[in-house]
Amino acid sequence: MSEEQVIPPAARLLRDFVNTYEPQVDEESLTAPDRLRDWFAERGLLPPDARLRSADLAAAVTVREGLRAVLLGHAGHPAEPAALRRLDGVLAGVPVRMAFTVDGHRLVAARDRALDHALAALLDAVRQCGEEQSWARLKACARDTCRWAYYDASRNQARRWCSMAGCGNYVKMRRAYAARAGRERKAAGGTPAEPKGAAGR
Numbered sequence: 012m013s014e015e016q017v018i019p020p021a022a023r024l025l026r027d028f029v030n031t032y033e034p035q036v037d038e039e040s041l042t043a044p045d046r047l048r049d050w051f052a053e054r055g056l057l058p059p060d061a062r063l064r065s066a067d068l069a070a071a072v073t074v075r076e077g078l079r080a081v082l083l084g085h086a087g088h089p090a091e092p093a094a095l096r097r098l099d100g101v102l103a104g105v106p107v108r109m110a111f112t113v114d115g116h117r118l119v120a121a122r123d124r125a126l127d128h129a130l131a132a133l134l135d136a137v138r139q140c141g142e143e144q145s146w147a148r149l150k151a152c153a154r155d156t157c158r159w160a161y162y163d164a165s166r167n168q169a170r171r172w173c174s175m176a177g178c179g180n181y182v183k184m185r186r187a188y189a190a191r192a193g194r195e196r197k198a199a200g201g202t203p204a205e206p207k208g209a210a211g212r
C-alpha cells in the first residue's frame with residue numbers, strides 16, 4: 012500500500028505542513044500571512060477570515076523548520092539543536108491547554124488568537140501521533156538537499172529517505188562514488204568530478 016493509503020490524518024497534517032517548503036527546489040508555499048491562513052482554513056483549522064500578521068508567518072515557519080529537524084531525528088540523523096531552540100522559543104509564547112469533551116480530548120489554544128489556534132492544531136496532531144504510535148514513523152529525508160517529510164509505513168521503520176528509488180539510490184550512489192573516488196585519489200592523486208545523472212527525488 013502507498014504512503015497516502017496508510018498515513019493517519021494527524022501524521023498527514025504534520026507531513027503536509029512540513030512540506031509546505033520544498034528545500035530541493037526552494038519552493039515556498041507559505042509566501043504571505045494569507046497563504047498561511049488559507050492552508051489552515053482549507054483543513055478546517057482556522058476560519059477563512061482569520062487574520063494573521065507577518066510575525067505570525069515567521070513564527071509558523073520557525074515551527075515548521077523545527078518540526079523538520081525533529082523528523083530528521085526520526086530518520087536517524089541528529090536534529091539541529093539551533094532549530095529545536097527556535098522551535099522551543101516560539102512555542103514558549105503559545106499557551107495551549109487540554110480540552111475534554113464527550114468525544115475525547117485534545118490540545119487547544121488557551122487564548123483566542125489565530126496563530127495560537129493554528130499552532131495548537133499542530134501540537135494536537137503531535138499528541139495524536141504519539142497516541143497512535145505514528146510519531147516515530149514521521150520522518151524527513153536524510154538527503155541533505157531534499158529534507159522532504161514522509162511517512163515510513165515499513166514494518167521495521169528503517170526508511171531513511173523519502174523514496175528508495177530517488178534519494179536512497181542517490182545517497183548510496185554518492186557514497187559508493189565517494190569511496191571509489193577516494194580509492195582513485197589515493198592511487199592517482201587527482202580531484203574527482205561530481206557524479207552525473209543524480210537529480211530527482
Ligand SMILES: [Zn+2]
Pocket residue numbers: 152153154157158159172173174178212
Ligand atoms: Zn528525499
